[in-house]
Amino acid sequence: MAAEGPAGDSPSRSKRADAQRNRETVLTAAAEVFVTSGVDAPIRRIAAQAGVGMATIYRHFPTRADLVTAVYQHQIEACAEAGPNLLAGADSPLDALHQWIDLFVDFLVTKHGLADALQSDSDRFAALHAYFLDRLLPVCAQLLDAAVEAGDIRPGTQPYELMRGIGNLCIGRDNDPRYDPRRLIALLLQGLQRPQAT
Numbered sequence: 001m002a003a004e005g006p007a008g009d010s011p012s013r014s015k016r017a018d019a020q021r022n023r024e025t026v027l028t029a030a031a032e033v034f035v036t037s038g039v040d041a042p043i044r045r046i047a048a049q050a051g052v053g054m055a056t057i058y059r060h061f062p063t064r065a066d067l068v069t070a071v072y073q074h075q076i077e078a079c080a081e082a083g084p085n086l087l088a089g090a091d092s093p094l095d096a097l098h099q100w101i102d103l104f105v106d107f108l109v110t111k112h113g114l115a116d117a118l119q120s121d122s123d124r125f126a127a128l129h130a131y132f133l134d135r136l137l138p139v140c141a142q143l144l145d146a147a148v149e150a151g152d153i154r155p156g157t158q159p160y161e162l163m164r165g166i167g168n169l170c171i172g173r174d175n176d177p178r179y180d181p182r183r184l185i186a187l188l189l190q191g192l193q194r195p196q197a198t
Contacts, residue, residue, distance in 0.1 A: 022050075108167055
């Protein structure tokens with residue numbers, strides 16, 4: 001029987017917890033580096049940002065595609081979990097929708113280069129896209145339904161249409177410093193609102 005640590009955890013459980021913390025730290029650091037340097041950024045830069053050795057990254061993510069996929073799954077989960085929390089804590093369903101759209105745009109910005117990074121593995125890319133829709137469409141629908149029920153926005157907006165429209169507005173942001181997709185997204189959301197909610 002394994003000896004227990006001071007907190008009553010077995011050494012193997014503590015090691016698993018440490019490994020999970022390292023994994024989370026690497027994913028957070030990689031997402032930050034991807035925003036500034038793209039998904040082709042050197043692994044050593046991600047390791048430095050995370051404060052871990054390169055061996056730690058390769059232990060968790062043997063290939064760059066593994067790391068890229070894990071970063072986007074991690075961000076999809078964060079975005080999905082944020083929706084209900086925002087709805088519970090915001091001043092109104094409309095405020096929750098606006099805050100969630102901001103998070104969604106942040107996610108789309110870090111998604112830059114994903115297709116190129118996974119180009120050699122179309123099955124992996126298709127699975128990640130399906131996961132993205134499965135996790136985020138219901139959250140967007142919940143936020144839209146709550147805003148409609150509160151009388152903040154007009155009924156009839158489909159979550160897929162809204163997410164696709166926002167995604168299309170984000171295209172080209174990196175190529176033109178004069179283009180600010182958030183301004184147009186704010187106009188789009190304003191257009192959804194009922195006159196008394198604007």
